[in-house]
Amino acid sequence: MRAYEEAARLDALRQLRLLDTSASESFDRITRMAGQIFGLPIAAISLTDTDRQWFKSRVGITHDHIARAKAPCAEVAETTQGLVIPDLAADGFYANSPLAQSGIRFYAGAPLITREGHGLGSLCVLGAEPRTASPEELAALTDLAAMVMAQIDLQHAVGRVDPVSALPNRFRFLEDLDDLARDTPGEQRFVVLLDLARADQLNALIRVMGAGYIETLVKESARTLREQLGSARTLYHVAATQFAFLSLPGATMPGYLDVVSAGLAVSTAGSIARFVTTMAAGIVPVTLGAIRSQEI
Structure with missing residues (x-):
């Protein structure tokens, strides 16, 4: 070949x-x-x-x-x-x-x-x-x-991939969580949720720039975040302007906070809307199989 x-x-x-x-x-x-x-x-x-x-x-x-x-x-x-x-x-x-x-x-x-x-x-x-x-x-x-x-x-394709970002969507995220819970029950992970902007900021952007600008922001953010995460972790597009991913096994909260903070800083610095939006992140510890994926 x-x-x-x-x-x-x-x-x-x-x-x-x-x-x-x-x-x-x-x-x-x-x-x-x-x-x-x-x-x-x-x-x-x-x-x-x-x-x-x-x-x-x-x-x-x-x-x-x-x-x-x-x-x-x-x-x-x-x-x-x-x-x-x-x-x-x-x-x-x-x-x-x-x-x-x-x-x-x-x-x-x-x-x-x-x-x-x-x-x-x-x-x-x-x-x-x-x-x-x-x-x-x-x-x-x-x-x-x-x-x-x-x-x-x-x-x-249909039902598992977001048409804007081309990333696996919320349905795929929950499905993958269920598969992980079946394969490694009791394993400790962190779920990280990233929000590109507050609701009031998004509304202002749509009024001034139009809905197409939000799509551009989402596509750009998806590309930047994927580059930050690398191939070892899957990035999911779980809501209009929200992304999520799972930590690798063995991660600890203090260390992972540093990793997420550093990645957030890089993503924010390169954003086309960095002067008018505030990106935020939340981290939730999860024991696989302890609760239903829909409850996370």
């Missing part, structure tokens, strides 16, 4: 904001179906990152990623073609791969392809014994991979 093609593929993957997100039952049920169709104990939705295969969904394995080097799913992502390896131990390229060395013998993967033609990864099934795959099994795997992409498109 050419360097520019790989860069475009990775950019498409990043824009979907799937990497390092919580497990989701909507994906897990497809993964389970894939394993059941083949009668195999291991199945996964594997996304090809820069140097790893990260599992959005997995059955029969505990780790959430493996190295990309000599991973069959990476070949599927790069070629956007299905791949069947009847016996990894007898394959000239994959015989010394981490999968083969761990005891995996059979692999079958169907590509996860965006509408633009970028390969995100693979829906794959694995087994500890050599075997073949029937045309019917491979057709079913391809259909399930298409269902995975339909689910990805659904989550990225």
